[in-house]
Amino acid sequence: MNNTNIFIKKMFDAIAPKYDFLNRFLSLGQDIYWRRIMAASVGGVRNLLDVACGTGDVAFEITKLHKNRIKIYGTDFSEEMLRIAQKKKDIMDCNNLFFVAADALLLPFADNRFDAVTIAFGIRNIEDKKRVLKEFIRVLKQGGSVLILELTAPENRFLMELYMLYFKKVLPVIGGLFSKNFQAYKYLPDSVMKFPKALEFVKIMKESGFKRIRVKKLSLGVATLFIGYKN
Numbered sequence: 001m002n003n004t005n006i007f008i009k010k011m012f013d014a015i016a017p018k019y020d021f022l023n024r025f026l027s028l029g030q031d032i033y034w035r036r037i038m039a040a041s042v043g044g045v046r047n048l049l050d051v052a053c054g055t056g057d058v059a060f061e062i063t064k065l066h067k068n069r070i071k072i073y074g075t076d077f078s079e080e081m082l083r084i085a086q087k088k089k090d091i092m093d094c095n096n097l098f099f100v101a102a103d104a105l106l107l108p109f110a111d112n113r114f115d116a117v118t119i120a121f122g123i124r125n126i127e128d129k130k131r132v133l134k135e136f137i138r139v140l141k142q143g144g145s146v147l148i149l150e151l152t153a154p155e156n157r158f159l160m161e162l163y164m165l166y167f168k169k170v171l172p173v174i175g176g177l178f179s180k181n182f183q184a185y186k187y188l189p190d191s192v193m194k195f196p197k198a199l200e201f202v203k204i205m206k207e208s209g210f211k212r213i214r215v216k217k218l219s220l221g222v223a224t225l226f227i228g229y230k231n
């Protein structure tokens, strides 16, 4: 694991106990709505891989919506985030879910294994986007879909200014105070700002081998859902 990944893993290990609460609070509950849209876009698949699953919210949302019909593997390299996912799974008694510790770049699954791969708020943490997208292609069946949900900077100038004010001044303070990890909530806005614009990201998806790419802007572009298919 390189130094950036060690930093990111340690950061998520440290904020894991407060992660769900801060997500709801800092996104004003929007994160639930965004994951719900992603879950509704999954379609009639039978087995799915949720990469960078964190505390498991994408897997739980898909399970709720599709009534345990989809077998889901959730992977993440933060054991502390996975520990919380596992606790939630035990409480909810979902026997279709399996959480496994793994780096997104080295998924411990055979080629052509999954009908769909999802990743929510995870890909911006991964520097080599093409490499991780190619890893998704490897584990996807022919015709399988990838659904990528990510925080994005809005394009409207007025909204962008409000957003920057919130993201740069308010969020790091609240996030830092609650999680006692000021570095993590300074990293969050920086990582969102570094994420490519929608069209640039579509280009990266195409170059990695995905076809028929669709882009859905959510909440005035504060989040974006990208969907693509393996040929």
Ligand SMILES: C[S@@+](CC[C@H](N)C(=O)[O-])C[C@H]1O[C@@H](n2cnc3c(N)ncnc32)[C@H](O)[C@@H]1O
Residues within 6 Å of the ligand: 005, 008, 009, 012, 051, 052, 053, 054, 055, 056, 057, 058, 075, 076, 077, 078, 081, 102, 103, 104, 105, 119, 120, 121, 122, 125, 126
């Ligand atoms: C912002 S959280 C998102 C968690 C979850 N998907 C959600 O919707 O709340 C990002 C997650 O990505 C994980 N992550 C970042 N880089 C990773 C990598 N290279 N391999 C595996 N997990 C990674 C972190 O450990 C963290 O749990």
